[in-house]
Amino acid sequence: MSNMLELQGVTKHYNAGKPNEVQVLNGVDLTVKKGEVVALVAPSGAGKSTLLHIAGMLDTARSGRVVIDGTDVTGLDDTARTAMRRGQVGFIYQFHHLLPEFSALENIVLPQLANGVSQRDAEARALKLLTSVGVEARADHRPAAMSGGEQQRVAFCRALANRPALLLADEPTGNLDPATSDRVFEALMKVARDEGLAALIATHNMELAGKMDRVLRLDNGVLVPAT
Numbered sequence: 001m002s003n004m005l006e007l008q009g010v011t012k013h014y015n016a017g018k019p020n021e022v023q024v025l026n027g028v029d030l031t032v033k034k035g036e037v038v039a040l041v042a043p044s045g046a047g048k049s050t051l052l053h054i055a056g057m058l059d060t061a062r063s064g065r066v067v068i069d070g071t072d073v074t075g076l077d078d079t080a081r082t083a084m085r086r087g088q089v090g091f092i093y094q095f096h097h098l099l100p101e102f103s104a105l106e107n108i109v110l111p112q113l114a115n116g117v118s119q120r121d122a123e124a125r126a127l128k129l130l131t132s133v134g135v136e137a138r139a140d141h142r143p144a145a146m147s148g149g150e151q152q153r154v155a156f157c158r159a160l161a162n163r164p165a166l167l168l169a170d171e172p173t174g175n176l177d178p179a180t181s182d183r184v185f186e187a188l189m190k191v192a193r194d195e196g197l198a199a200l201i202a203t204h205n206m207e208l209a210g211k212m213d214r215v216l217r218l219d220n221g222v223l224v225p226a227t
C-alpha cells in the first residue's frame with residue numbers, strides 16, 4: 001500500500017518566543033496508507049485540531065515535513081497549497097458547515113462545478129454518495145429541514161464530492177447522540193472503504209476509535225500507539 005499522508009518530525013508552537021508560548025506538537029511522525037482509516041485520540045487541548053490543520057495544509061508547521069501522496073507540501077506557496085488541498089483533501093468538522101440556502105444535493109454538486117465537473121456528472125456523483133450513506137430521500141431538503149445526523153452525512157458526502165485521496169475529520173460525530181453517531185460512523189467507514197480513502201479521524205469516542213484500523217494517541221506533542 002502506498003503512503004497517502006506522511007508527517008515527519010512536525011512541530012508547532014503558538015505565540016512562539018512570547019511569554020504565553022504554547023508548544024503543541026513536539027515532533028509528530030505519522031504515516032497513513034491508501035485505504036487505511038486511523039483514529040486520533042487525545043484529551044481536549046492536546047493538539048488534535050492543530051495536527052489535522054497541518055496535515056490538511058490549512059496551517060503550517062514550525063519544522064518538519066508534510067508529504068501528501070508523494071508530494072512534499074512543506075515548501076509550497078499558498079496557491080499551490082490551495083490547489084493541492086482542493087484536489088486531494090476532504091474535511092469534515094464537528095458542525096456541518098453546509099450552505100443553508102442550498103439543498104443537500106446542491107451542497108454536494110457545487111464544489112464539483114467549481115472543480116470543472118459537468119452539472120450532469122456532479123448530480124450523478126452527489127446522488128450516488130447520498131445513497132451510499134442512506135439520505136438520498138433528503139436530496140432536495142435544505143440543511144435546516146434535516147436532522148443533525150442527516151446533515152452530518154451530507155457534510156460527509158460533500159467532503160468526498162471531488163474524490164479526495166485523503167479524508168481528515170475533526171470530531172465528525174461529536175455533536176450527535178450515541179445511536180446517530182454510530183449510524184453516521186458506519187456510513188463514513190463504508191464509503192471510506194468503497195473509495196479506498198486514507199483517513200485520519202479525531203474522536204473522543206473510544207468505542208468508535210476501536211473500530212478503525214489503528215488508534216494513535218497524541219501524548220505530550222508526539223503520537224504513540226494507543227493501548
Ligand SMILES: Nc1ncnc2c1ncn2[C@@H]1O[C@H](COP(=O)(O)OP(=O)(O)OP(=O)(O)O)[C@@H](O)[C@H]1O
Nearest residue numbers: 014015022024042043044045046047048049050051
Ligand atoms: N491560535 C492559537 N493561539 C494560541 N494557542 C492556540 C491557538 N490555537 C490553539 N491553541 C492552543 O493549542 C492547544 C491545542 O489546541 P487544539 O485545538 O489543537 O486541541 P484539540 O486537541 O483539538 O482540542 P479539542 O479536543 O478541545 O478540540 C490548546 O492548548 C489551545 O489552547
